Amino acid sequence: MSKVLSTIAITGAASGIGAATRHRLLEHGHRVIGVDLHDADVEADLGTPEGRAHAIEHITHHCHGALDGLVTCAGLTGLPDRPASKLVSVNYFGTVELLAGLRGVLANGHEAAAVALSSNATTTQPGISMALVDACLAGDEAKALALAGDGESLSTYGVTKLALARWIRRHAPTEEWVGAGITLNAVAPGATQTPLLQEGLDHPVVGPLIEDFPVPIGRRGKPEEIAKFIEFLLGPDGRFFCGSILFCDGGTDALLRADDSPPPWQPT
Numbered sequence: 001m002s003k004v005l006s007t008i009a010i011t012g013a014a015s016g017i018g019a020a021t022r023h024r025l026l027e028h029g030h031r032v033i034g035v036d037l038h039d040a041d042v043e044a045d046l047g048t049p050e051g052r053a054h055a056i057e058h059i060t061h062h063c064h065g066a067l068d069g070l071v072t073c074a075g076l077t078g079l080p081d082r083p084a085s086k087l088v089s090v091n092y093f094g095t096v097e098l099l100a101g102l103r104g105v106l107a108n109g110h111e112a113a114a115v116a117l118s119s120n121a122t123t124t125q126p127g128i129s130m131a132l133v134d135a136c137l138a139g140d141e142a143k144a145l146a147l148a149g150d151g152e153s154l155s156t157y158g159v160t161k162l163a164l165a166r167w168i169r170r171h172a173p174t175e176e177w178v179g180a181g182i183t184l185n186a187v188a189p190g191a192t193q194t195p196l197l198q199e200g201l202d203h204p205v206v207g208p209l210i211e212d213f214p215v216p217i218g219r220r221g222k223p224e225e226i227a228k229f230i231e232f233l234l235g236p237d238g239r240f241f242c243g244s245i246l247f248c249d250g251g252t253d254a255l256l257r258a259d260d261s262p263p264p265w266q267p268t
């Protein structure tokens, strides 16, 4: 029997990147607390404040108050017939509230690391509403949901992932996070073959948009590829990463935004 190395909670553990990460960590002897709507150790709807509180309480109980890693994969894709407010509540608040609510138990863990799932939609999706990004970052969920509204969520996906990336960069270098021994980073994948992507591909409007989205390497990502990188960021060799938004997208961002990153600092 393999030795239990560390205890890691994963949201969205029932499918796609979360499931691949869970599988890999279990294979390597770690203990995983899976969180999802279904088929998980902790079943919770992270789109609601009650569901998030339930998840935080039960993860804390399962890890006995000390968590070594947290990976936040739970998320929804944007669709013309899915309300934008739903994406804001699941992708943004369902992530940052879990990060904030579990920070204390991560501080009790051994060389703890948190890894969130952002996206290359942050830089490659046109028409991102910065007003909604700011409303998310202000932490006022009611205001953000009202601003998002119940219309299409295609353009809101990038908003939620950009707001999340900014939340991570704002918090990672602080006393509460790295000062408490917790590294906090995000992986920003491009098109990765999972049920989330397939839901878009199967949609008559969204499918052709995804098909037309350029991926210079000539194929989509595999959830296992992203899982290996997440495992690295959780482990002892990833300790110098702090506040990084790490793109892994087969070249899409480099193709579309070649000179925009890294942006030079030009104080005025």
Ligand SMILES: NC(=O)c1ccc[n+]([C@@H]2O[C@H](COP(=O)([O-])OP(=O)(O)OC[C@H]3O[C@@H](n4cnc5c(N)ncnc54)[C@H](O)[C@@H]3O)[C@@H](O)[C@H]2O)c1
Binding pocket: 011, 012, 013, 014, 015, 016, 017, 018, 035, 036, 037, 038, 044, 045, 046, 047, 048, 072, 073, 074, 075, 076, 077, 090, 094, 117, 118, 119, 120, 188, 189, 190, 191, 192, 193, 194, 195, 196, 197, 223
């Ligand atoms: N697949 C891609 O191309 C891609 C690209 C960039 C970023 N991402 C991000 O990676 C993460 C994982 O995506 P995936 O492709 O593995 O998706 P997936 O659909 O395979 O898995 C997502 C999981 O989140 C769960 N979930 C959804 N809503 C939830 C809720 N309210 N409460 C609790 N759990 C909920 C689902 O049940 C599912 O098991 C997501 O945050 C996604 O936005 C994915």
